[in-house]
Amino acid sequence: MTEQVIQIAGSKVHYIFDARFATLSRICGRKNTIIVTDETVFANHQEKFGRWQVIVLPAGEAHKQQATVDSLIAQLMAYGADRSTTLVGVGGGVVTDMVGYAAAVYLRGVSVGYVPTTLLAMVDAAIGGKNGVDVGVYKNLVGTIRQPAFLLFDTAFLQSLPLVEWENGFAEIIKHAAIRDKAMFRQLETSDVGIFQKNRKLLNQLIMRNALLKTKVVRKDPNEKGERRLLNFGHTLGHAIENEHGLMHGRAVAIGMVYAGHLSAQRRGFKDTLRLMDTIERYGLPTHVDIDMDKALLNIRMDKKKMRENINFVLLDAIGKAVVESIALRVVDKYFLQ
Amino acid sequence: MTEQVIQIAGSKVHYIFDARFATLSRICGRKNTIIVTDETVFANHQEKFGRWQVIVLPAGEAHKQQATVDSLIAQLMAYGADRSTTLVGVGGGVVTDMVGYAAAVYLRGVSVGYVPTTLLAMVDAAIGGKNGVDVGVYKNLVGTIRQPAFLLFDTAFLQSLPLVEWENGFAEIIKHAAIRDKAMFRQLETSDVGIFQKNRKLLNQLIMRNALLKTKVVRKDPNEKGERRLLNFGHTLGHAIENEHGLMHGRAVAIGMVYAGHLSAQRRGFKDTLRLMDTIERYGLPTHVDIDMDKALLNIRMDKKKMRENINFVLLDAIGKAVVESIALRVVDKYFLQ
Numbered sequence: 001m002t003e004q005v006i007q008i009a010g011s012k013v014h015y016i017f018d019a020r021f022a023t024l025s026r027i028c029g030r031k032n033t034i035i036v037t038d039e040t041v042f043a044n045h046q047e048k049f050g051r052w053q054v055i056v057l058p059a060g061e062a063h064k065q066q067a068t069v070d071s072l073i074a075q076l077m078a079y080g081a082d083r084s085t086t087l088v089g090v091g092g093g094v095v096t097d098m099v100g101y102a103a104a105v106y107l108r109g110v111s112v113g114y115v116p117t118t119l120l121a122m123v124d125a126a127i128g129g130k131n132g133v134d135v136g137v138y139k140n141l142v143g144t145i146r147q148p149a150f151l152l153f154d155t156a157f158l159q160s161l162p163l164v165e166w167e168n169g170f171a172e173i174i175k176h177a178a179i180r181d182k183a184m185f186r187q188l189e190t191s192d193v194g195i196f197q198k199n200r201k202l203l204n205q206l207i208m209r210n211a212l213l214k215t216k217v218v219r220k221d222p223n224e225k226g227e228r229r230l231l232n233f234g235h236t237l238g239h240a241i242e243n244e245h246g247l248m249h250g251r252a253v254a255i256g257m258v259y260a261g262h263l264s265a266q267r268r269g270f271k272d273t274l275r276l277m278d279t280i281e282r283y284g285l286p287t288h289v290d291i292d293m294d295k296a297l298l299n300i301r302m303d304k305k306k307m308r309e310n311i312n313f314v315l316l317d318a319i320g321k322a323v324v325e326s327i328a329l330r331v332v333d334k335y336f337l338q
Numbered sequence: 339m340t341e342q343v344i345q346i347a348g349s350k351v352h353y354i355f356d357a358r359f360a361t362l363s364r365i366c367g368r369k370n371t372i373i374v375t376d377e378t379v380f381a382n383h384q385e386k387f388g389r390w391q392v393i394v395l396p397a398g399e400a401h402k403q404q405a406t407v408d409s410l411i412a413q414l415m416a417y418g419a420d421r422s423t424t425l426v427g428v429g430g431g432v433v434t435d436m437v438g439y440a441a442a443v444y445l446r447g448v449s450v451g452y453v454p455t456t457l458l459a460m461v462d463a464a465i466g467g468k469n470g471v472d473v474g475v476y477k478n479l480v481g482t483i484r485q486p487a488f489l490l491f492d493t494a495f496l497q498s499l500p501l502v503e504w505e506n507g508f509a510e511i512i513k514h515a516a517i518r519d520k521a522m523f524r525q526l527e528t529s530d531v532g533i534f535q536k537n538r539k540l541l542n543q544l545i546m547r548n549a550l551l552k553t554k555v556v557r558k559d560p561n562e563k564g565e566r567r568l569l570n571f572g573h574t575l576g577h578a579i580e581n582e583h584g585l586m587h588g589r590a591v592a593i594g595m596v597y598a599g600h601l602s603a604q605r606r607g608f609k610d611t612l613r614l615m616d617t618i619e620r621y622g623l624p625t626h627v628d629i630d631m632d633k634a635l636l637n638i639r640m641d642k643k644k645m646r647e648n649i650n651f652v653l654l655d656a657i658g659k660a661v662v663e664s665i666a667l668r669v670v671d672k673y674f675l676q
Contacts, residue, residue, distance in 0.1 A: 070404055073473060073480060105443070105480045108470060132446060135411060142411060142443045144482065 002208065006215055008129065009222035011147035015211065018204040021048050021090075021115060021154045028086045028113065034079055036072065036099045037090040041117050044160040049090075053079060057095065061243070064094045064134050066142065072102045086111040086149070092118035092165075093125025093249070097143070100131030104144040113150040117157035119169025120250060123176070123210035126151055128218040128228075137243040137299070145223060153211070155203055163284070166193050168250030170283035171234075173206065175257060176213050178276060179230045182320030184209060189279055230322045233314040234260055240299035241291050254285035263335055264315040267327075272319050297333055340546065344553055346467065347560035349485035353549065356542040359386050359428075359453060359492045366424045366451065372417055374410065374437045375428040379455050382498040387428075391417060395433065399581070402432045402472050404480065410440045424449040424487070430456035430503075431463025431587070435481070438469030442482040451488040455495035457507025458588060461514070461548035464489055466556040466566075475581040475637070483561060491549070493541055501622070504531050506588030508621035509572075511544065513595060514551050516614060517568045520658030522547060527617055568660045571652040572598055578637035579629050592623035601673055602653040605665075610657050635671055 002017040016023060024033075035052045038059040042049065055075045057068055076085075087110060089099030096114045103112035116126040132143015158166070170193065177185035196203045214231065221228040238256030242249060258277055264270035277287045300311060310326045317323055340355040354361060362371075373390045376397040380387065393413045395406055414423075425448060427437030434452045441450035454464040470481015496504075508531065515523035534541045552569065559566040576594030580587055596615055602608035615625045638649060648664045655661055 066404065066408055077473065077476070077479070101443075105439075105470070105482060107479065108468065108481050108483055130446065132443070135415065138415070141415070141445065143446050144443060145446055 004212075006219065008147045008215065008219050009145075011129075012149075013147050013215075014150040015215075016150065016152045017208045017211070019152050019154050020156065021045075021152070023154075024088065024115065024152060027150055027152070028088065032084050033086045033088055034076065034081055035088045035090055036095065036102075038092075038095050041091045041095070041157070045117075045157065055079075057098065059094075061094055061134070061249075064098060066133055066135070069098055069102050069133055072098065073106055076102070076106055081106070081110065083107050083110055086113060088113045088115060089126075090115040090117060091121070092116070093121045096121055096126045097131045097140070098133060100129070100146065100148065101133060101143050104131060104146045109146075112146075112148050113152065114148050115152045115154065115157075118161060118165055119158060119207075120165070120172055122153055122207045123169055124172040124214060127211050127214045128231075129222065134243065139239045139243065147222075151211070153204075153207060155200060155207070158203075163193065164248065166197065167284040168248050171250030171253045171257075171280075171285055173210055174276075174279055174283065174285075175231070175233050175253060176210050178257065178316060178319055179233050179314070179322035180213055180217070180320060181209075182318075184213075185279070185319050189275070189282070192282055193284065229312055229324050230314055232312070233257060233316070233322055236260070236300060236311065236313055237296060240296040241289070244295055244299060245289065245291060247289070251286055251289075254280045254287065255289055255291075258287045260313065260315060263313065264317070266335070267325065268315050268317050268323070270316045270318065272316075275319065276316075297329075300332065301329060342550075344557065346485045346553065346557050347483075349467075350487075351485050351553075352488040353553075354488065354490045355546045355549070357490050357492050358494065359383075359490070361492075362426065362453065362490060365488055365490070366426065370422050371424045371426055372414065372419055373426045373428055374433065374440075376430075376433050379429045379433070379495070383455075383495065393417075395429075395436065397432075399432055399472070399587075402436060404471055404473070407436055407440050407471055410436065411444055414440070414444055419444070419448065421445050421448055424451060426451045426453060427464075428453040428455060429459070430454070431459045434459055434464045435469045435478070436471060438467070438484065438486065439471060439481050442469060442484045447484075450484075450486050451490065452486050453490045453492065453495075456499060456503055457496060457545075458503070458510055459507075460491055460545045461507055462510040462552060465549050465552045466569075467560065472581065477577045477581060485560075489549070491542075491545060493538060493545070496541075501531065502586065504535065505622040506586050509588030509591045509595075509618075509623055511548055512614075512617055512621065512623075513569070513571050513591060514548050516595065516654060516657060517571050517652070517660035518551055518555070518658060519547075520656075522551075523617070523657050527613070527620070530620055531622065567650055567662045568652055570650075571595060571654070571660055574598070574638060574649065574651055575634060578634040579627070582633055582637060583627065583629060585627070589624055589627075592618045593625065593627055593629075596625045598651065598653060601651065602655070604673070605663065606653050606655050606661070608654045608656065610654075613657065614654075635667075638670065639667060 004015045036055045038057045040059040042056045087103045089096040114126040116122040129147040132140040135141040234253040234257030237259045238253040242252035261273035261276045342353045373392045376395045378397040380394045425441045427434040452464040454460040467483045467485040470478040473479040572591040572595030575597045576591040580590035599611035599614045
């Protein structure tokens with residue numbers, strides 16, 4: 001177990017790496033804590049929740065909507081949750097996003113902690129304080145930025161994770177490497193999912209490296225005015241096609257990274273698009289999908305990151321070195337539709 | 339016109355007192371601004387909104403629910419509102435609370451300003467950054483604390499205000515006087531609604547004095563850990579009976595203040611309950627209502643301000659001098675049910 005307390009935007013966030021779920025009782029008392037999880041996690045790990053108060057949400061991105069948060073809030077009221085209550089989101093990014101959002105607005109804010117149960121949530125979704133829900137197909141259109149009190153990482157949850165969910169997590173790990181960590185990129189180029197699945201120590205190191213890499217970026221720019229925007233590499237097109245095509249987040253981001261790689265080659269002289277594609281494929285992720293580009297572009301126009309006629313696109317100058325370029329939407333159209 | 343920029347919890351809030359609505363175009367451009375108002379304000383002041391983008395919400399506390407915010411967000415999306423958009427809530431507290439909440443969560447936060455159109459919103463509801471919606475009968479159960487960029491006060495809106503709404507506003511003015519400003523209490527004891535209605539200068543002074551009194555309290559304690567709780571004088575019981583009995587907010591608070599006055603007499607030796615009641619009656623407000631006390635106490639138990647078995651009650655030591663006392667719920671029961 002490795003613990004760190006990191007200050008992010010005035011909040012102290014307690015990171016507990018390489019831990020066990022049972023450690024939770026050391027952090028918060030059972031009486032004032034309500035665990036919120038989803039049907040899948042609850043079914044696979046029921047024995048862990050035995051003595052806690054638990055609310056179980058329906059599983060899946062399709063339920064990441066205001067209606068689920070409304071229902072969560074009604075259940076919190078039924079439990080008599082008050083300002084001394086801590087909510088603990090145990091699940092993937094859908095769960096931690098919704099629990100973080102509910103905690104931000106219930107009684108105008110109660111304490112929240114996360115126990116991410118997917119690789120993607122451990123290295124990305126649960127880190128950095130962004131929370132929220134989708135509105136229709138539009139991702140995370142409503143939410144807040146608010147740091148959790150703690151993050152507890154227990155890789156035992158990953159044992160029940162299907163391969164496709166591991167691959168999903170590696171999309172964000174490849175993203176981190178591509179924008180900020182060329183040494184990790186080299187490690188990824190010579191490894192594969194199986195190597196990390198078999199070696200718990202290596203896996204915990206990878207999770208910690210990625211969680212701290214993201215934390216460092218967020219710390220410098222909690223409200224996404226500058227450097228934090230680099231984390232959107234692959235996400236502009238990714239978000240636009242994800243719900244539209246029912247793609248898993250990591251798969252949509254993988255495709256988005258490849259497109260951003262091509263755009264980087266054209267606009268920034270980026271030379272390693274093929275290396276990026278090889279690594280993406282190495283982790284079982286797609287580099288292309290037949291997408292309805294007109295619709296994707298409409299979604300990009302609706303993307304919350306747009307500023308009127310321009311869109312901030314994250315491009316690569318080299319592996320490990322990303323930049324944000326503001327590109328006119330009509331230029332984006334031209335690149336994508338050609 | 340009197341302008342002040344006041345720093346509250348790291349945000350700069352621009353106060354524009356004794357102003358005209360038309361001044362709004364000096365503060366924000368029409369292109370990037372969406373005005374949100376309600377049917378009543380829109381019907382009474384349609385001429386003011388001519389050249390602005392406007393969203394009109396249904397009027398009344400009954401609509402202060404998540405469903406209305408969901409619809410507001412759908413309309414913001416239809417307008418293509420992005421992070422450069424400023425929302426301007428023009429209305430009473432129901433409107434400013436919902437617009438502030440929507441602005442806090444839409445795209446994880448866009449800029450917001452308020453033009454309060456009722457006396458109650460001018461002296462209280464629009465000040466201090468609290469926003470949110472009711473959940474069923476439970477007041478403000480969901481929301482955030484987030485300061486607006488500006489507040490513009492135009493007493494011309496009050497010309498269309500029914501007398502009962504003026505009285506509603508005076509409940510919060512009497513509250514401010516009771517907890518923090520005995521000189522203002524003396525002024526209120528020798529005035530009445532008509533005097534302020536007839537004298538625009540006096541009215542603007544009263545609004546500014548109350549807005550700044552509340553701002554001062556909020557500034558010292560934006561997250562309601564200490565002094566800000568004094569503003570809840572009359573509100574613990576008030577909130578518990580308001581929606582249950584369909585009372586206007588000010589009328590519920592008036593009754594709550596009288597109960598808190600009695601409780602103050604019993605627990606703190608407060609001597610001026612009769613003076614408080616006289617002043618409340620002077621402004622057309624009730625001092626008593628036949629309420630279902632069992633139900634009110636159940637609602638108090640659900641009140642978001644409760645901390646488990648105790649409830650923070652605001653009591654008076656004297657006019658102008660309030661204190662917070664943590665009282666066991668069973669003691670509250672005993673006082674109220676006797």
